[in-house]
Amino acid sequence: MLILKDLQQMKHNQIKLTMMTAYDYPSAKQVEAAGIDMILVGDSLGMTVLGYDSTVYVTMEDMIHHTKAVRRGAPDTFTIIDMPFGSVGISDDRDICNAVRLYRESGAQAVKAEGGHLTTFIYNCTKIGVPVVAHLGLTPQSAGITGYAVQAKTKDAALQLITDSKAVEEAGAVMLVLEAVPSDLASHISRLLSIPVIGIGAGRDTDGQVLVYHDVLNYATDRKPKFVKQYGDFSNGVTALSHYNHEVKEGLFPTEEFIYKTKIMDEVEND
Ligand code: KIV
Ligand code: NA
Numbered sequence: 531m532l533i534l535k536d537l538q539q540m541k542h543n544q545i546k547l548t549m550m551t552a553y554d555y556p557s558a559k560q561v562e563a564a565g566i567d568m569i570l571v572g573d574s575l576g577m578t579v580l581g582y583d584s585t586v587y588v589t590m591e592d593m594i595h596h597t598k599a600v601r602r603g604a605p606d607t608f609t610i611i612d613m614p615f616g617s618v619g620i621s622d623d624r625d626i627c628n629a630v631r632l633y634r635e636s637g638a639q640a641v642k643a644e645g646g647h648l649t650t651f652i653y654n655c656t657k658i659g660v661p662v663v664a665h666l667g668l669t670p671q672s673a674g675i676t677g678y679a680v681q682a683k684t685k686d687a688a689l690q691l692i693t694d695s696k697a698v699e700e701a702g703a704v705m706l707v708l709e710a711v712p713s714d715l716a717s718h719i720s721r722l723l724s725i726p727v728i729g730i731g732a733g734r735d736t737d738g739q740v741l742v743y744h745d746v747l748n749y750a751t752d753r754k755p756k757f758v759k760q761y762g763d764f765s766n767g768v769t770a771l772s773h774y775n776h777e778v779k780e781g782l783f784p785t786e787e788f789i790y791k792t793k794i795m796d797e798v799e800n801d
Contacts, residue, residue, distance in 0.1 A: 531606045532567055534639065534661060534704055540567075540737075541726040547738025549610075549728050550746070553579045553596050557743050558603030569604055570707075570740060571597040571638065573612040573671070578744040578751065585670050586615040590628060597636035610663050611638035615671045618643045618651060625651045626658070633660050640704060644669035646694030649701040656702030664698035666691060667732065668710035678755075680731070682711045695719045695727075707740060708732040710757070731757030 540547055549568040552558040553575040561569050575596055576588040597611045617628040629641050629651070640661035643651065652662045667681045682691040692715075695706060706727045708716050713733020720727040720736045729736030741758060744751045749764035777783035 532608050534608070537567060537608060538704070538726060541724075547726050547728060549738060549740035551575075551578075551740070551743045552600050552604065553743070554599045555603035558600040558607070561743070562604035562607045567608065567738070569600060569607050569609045570642065571600050571609060571611050571636075572742065573614045574742050578742060578749075584673065586674070588612075588614040590614060590617055590632065593632060594636045597632075597638050601637040608640075609638045610640045610642050611636050613641050613643045619645060619648060622650060622654060626654045629655050629660050629662070630658070642707065644671050646690070646697060649697050652698055652701035652703050661704045662702065663705040663707060664695075664703040665707040665709065666694055666698070667708045667716075670709075678710075680710045680712070682715055688712075688715050691715065692719060692722065695723060699723050699725050708736060710755075731755060 537547060547568065548566045549570055550561045550564075550566045551572040551574060552561045552569045553571060558569060571593065573585040573588045573593065575592065576582040576585045579596070580588070580592065582588070593611055593614050597609065600609060611632050613628065613632060617632075618625045625648075629643075632638070632641050640663050641655070642663040642665055644665040646664075646666055648664070652664065655662045668676070668678065670678070682688045691711065695708075698706060703725060705725050706719075706723060708719065708727055708729050710731040713735065716727070716729050716732035717735035720729075726737040728738040728740050730740045742751075743749070745754065745758040746760060747762040747764045748760050749767075754760075774783065
């Protein structure tokens, strides 16, 4: 398994870092088999696998449950667990207890938290040995206030993002995820920081990229942001399922090859 030091070194060797979300055993197995560097168990699972229309309904228990399955599917891949809405940013004591619980119970190698206001939290976690990935730019847990629009489009907002990025690095963040920000700004921040900057909708000059599994594979998603490239198509599963439905209704399945055959009823009836 690539450990944190290896991943951080890749930035300095100018090797692009790859990250993909996964939420369960089969998706994690596929991501690991594809040789992707890191797995993010994102709270996007609220939408992609639990069917909510927002990440704010995802609980600590949801995150732990899914991350444990991911770890079983990808035991050799560095895995990051999202801190769900309301589990961080409330009070210093509660925040750190939640981070400790997610880290210890899930088996993930790092926790990720949204927002530039979390420098104390990041510092506290780092002090006790919990690696934290910061997440800035579009932070979906705040979509109730910000919406899902591209962030940092004004000069003030861009300067604030630069300040926040420096601040989370100084607090001890081991990596930074930048979501939906202008590419020239993401490029600048990537050069400014020593820690890897992983972009999603942040252009091509970040140190790495992350996308959502269900978006990449067109697997029953409801909306497709501009920054998503679809590399595969799991929607054809519907065709397969319709075929099964049809064959059972018409008596075409199961055929001989799928049937256990004995003469056991001859014996039962001869008794
Ligand atoms: O939850 C998630 O999938 C994320 C990525 C989009 C970065 O946070
Ligand atoms: Na997330």
